[in-house]
Amino acid sequence: MAKxxxxxxxxxxxxxxxxxxxxxxxxxAQKxxxxxxxxxARKLAVKAVVDVSVHGGPQGPNLAxxxxxxxxxxxxxxxxxTRKLGRHRAPAYGTLFGSIFGMNGRSGWYSATRYGSSAGRQYRPHEGGAYAFFPLVEREAPTISREWHAAVDEVVRKFTEGGA
Incomplete structure (x- = not known):
């Protein structure tokens, strides 16, 4: 897994x-x-693809x-x-945080020190929270937790009652 x-x-x-x-x-049992x-995770990833595509700004579909x-x-x-995305072939990690968290006037290529005001040329103004990916994970966490606990119970039952 890359950094x-x-x-x-x-x-x-x-x-x-x-x-x-x-x-x-x-x-x-570990397997x-x-x-x-x-x-x-695959079920959650399918939902995350849609979420990042819709709420990830202009780079969202590429990032998805x-x-x-x-x-x-x-x-x-x-x-x-590190996969190259978009017409400028930028690495995915380069657009990741701007798409998910937004940008402010002092972040990224659109920095205010280089171009003056960055209003209108950024993904969306940074407001402190995530726009995509994290809200989905937080919404789905109770369901995933419940299903994971059920899977653990099934595996433990199978391997402790002479099933394997």
Missing amino acids: STLVVKVRIDGVREILRAFSVLPKD AIRDHSQAL TTVKAVRDRVPAIQVGG
């Missing part, structure tokens, strides 16, 4: 204790929970092509990277 990507892991209550308990189960988590699910023990998705 030029933004990875968001969904906050799940009790995850550290659960993952610690998984250490006593067979390696197949099974990774499979379930990746399936949940970099959204993907990450295989981990907890659901995780990433966006960005």
Whole structure:
């Protein structure tokens, strides 16, 4: 995973204790929970593609092509990277934060010190919060948490009751 990507892991209550308990189960249990988590992350990634396309400003549709699910023990998705996007072939990480968080008069290529006022030439004014990606993750966190806990229960039941 490159440092030029933004990875968001969904906050799940009790995850550290659960993952610690998984250490006593067979390696197949770890693989099974990774499979379930990746399936949940894929569902979230599909929604994130739409969210980044719609709410990510002019670069959103290009940036949406970099959204993907990450295989981990907890659901995780990433966006960005070094892939070249758009007609100027800028790396995805170069447009990532401007598209998701917006820009102000002192940030990025449109800085006020270089061109005077940047009003009207930026993605949108920076207001402190995210416009895309993070609000979606926050909205979907309870659902993902509930489904992940159900998957954990299923895996634990399978591997502790002689199923494997």
